[in-house]
Amino acid sequence: MAKSTSRKPRPSRKKDAEVTPVLPQPSSPSLLRWFFRPGTLMLTAAIASVWILAPVIVRQLPKLDARPEYRVSPGQITINPPPRWIPPDLVAQVFERAEFGDSESLLDETLSERIAAAFYTHPWIENVRTVRKSFPAHLTVELVYREPVAMVKGVDGYYPIDRNGILLPPADFSIADIERYPVIERVASVPMGKLGEPWGDPVVEGAAQLAAVLNKQEGDQPSWWKQLEVKSILVPRRVALADSADSLEYQLETVGGSHILWGRAPNTRHPGELTVEQKLQRLAEFHSDLGFDDEHGPYEIDIRPWHGIGRGRLAKEESDGRQQL
Structure with a gap:
């Protein structure tokens, strides 16, 4: 009979490894030795000295923005050559209006922006293109100047x-x-804004557009209003609040008292209106051929019709009324 055999598990030859906790080691003296080296101590002392003494040193340094070569006054500002109608003390006026001091610091980061804003708010300035700084203290400002085109009576x-x-x-x-410009007459309103702001009346706005056209020059020729011997622009006598600016019609008065019925303002989009170029051509040809004034005048000259120019004697009430203005 076969004997059953069974094997007992053999005990492990290796005992389970014991887990040994990691204990903190005593600090290495090398860090202390490094810190107390002469070179390290000198570097640490230098850093501490700079940190402590820097504010004192800064306070002792000269303030550059107080030096003359860093101060900008009106005399250190150059503007592009202004036309004859711009006042010669424009820069000084800008400083005074902006309530600047006698001079401003070139080192001020906001200086260019503040100078541009000060010029832009002056009534003679339409736009400020550039403001450039340079050393010694100097500013160069490029401006777009406004140009007068008429006088409102x-x-x-x-x-x-x-x-x-x-x-x-x-x-x-x-x-x-006053004699250099056309005069705009019959204006019933007064300026609604301050200097450098719109008049605030569409009648004046349209007349200003017409005056700008009459002030244009072709090459070396005189301006249109001088060539055509026009002395004033007559605005509509009665304007209702409901009237649109595009419905307003203007007249020109010649030096001899004749009235030219111009029509709507140059910027009109009315489909039945002649263009500015067509009107000027008609006026030039009529003035060359017949003239606007003679001993039988004054006349009313209508350049608005598409078929041609009409001329008749100026109504007596218009002529008499004109003399009373």
Whole structure:
């Protein structure tokens, strides 16, 4: 009979490895030795000295923005050559209006922006293109100047305006300057804004557009209003609040008292209106052939019809009324 045999598990030859906790080791003295080296101590002392003494040193340094070569006054600002109607003290006016001090620091990061804003708000300036800094203290400013195109006749004097109807400083003009520009008459309104702002009346705005056209020159030729011997622009006598600017019609008065029925303002989009070029051509040809004034006048000359120009004697009430204005 076969004997059953069974094997007992043999005991493991290796005992389970015991887990030994990692104990903190005593600090190495090498770090302390490194720190207390002469070179390390000197570097640490230098850093601490700079940290402590830096504010004191900075306070002792000279302030550059107080030095003359860093101060910008009106005399250190150059603008592109202005036309004759711009006042010679424009830069000084800008400083005064902006309430700047006697001078400003070239090192001020906001200086260019503040100078540009100060010029832009002056009534004679239409736009500021660039402001450039340079050393020693100097600014170069490139400007777009406003140009007067007409004088609005008011009850208390004459008001200069540009092509957009912007009110310009009357104090910068003499009585003799009035003759340099067409006069806009019959204006019933007064300026709604300040100097450098729109007049605020569509009648004046349209008249300003027409004055800008008459002030244009072709080459060496005189301006249109001088060639055609026009002295004033007559605005509509009565304007209802409901009337649109595009419905307003203007007249020109010649030096001899004749009235030219011009029609709507140059910027009109009315489909039945002649173009500005067509009107100017008609006026030039008529003035060359017949003239606007003679001993039988004054006349009413209508250049608006498409079929041609009409001319008749100016109504007596128009002529008499004109003399009373």
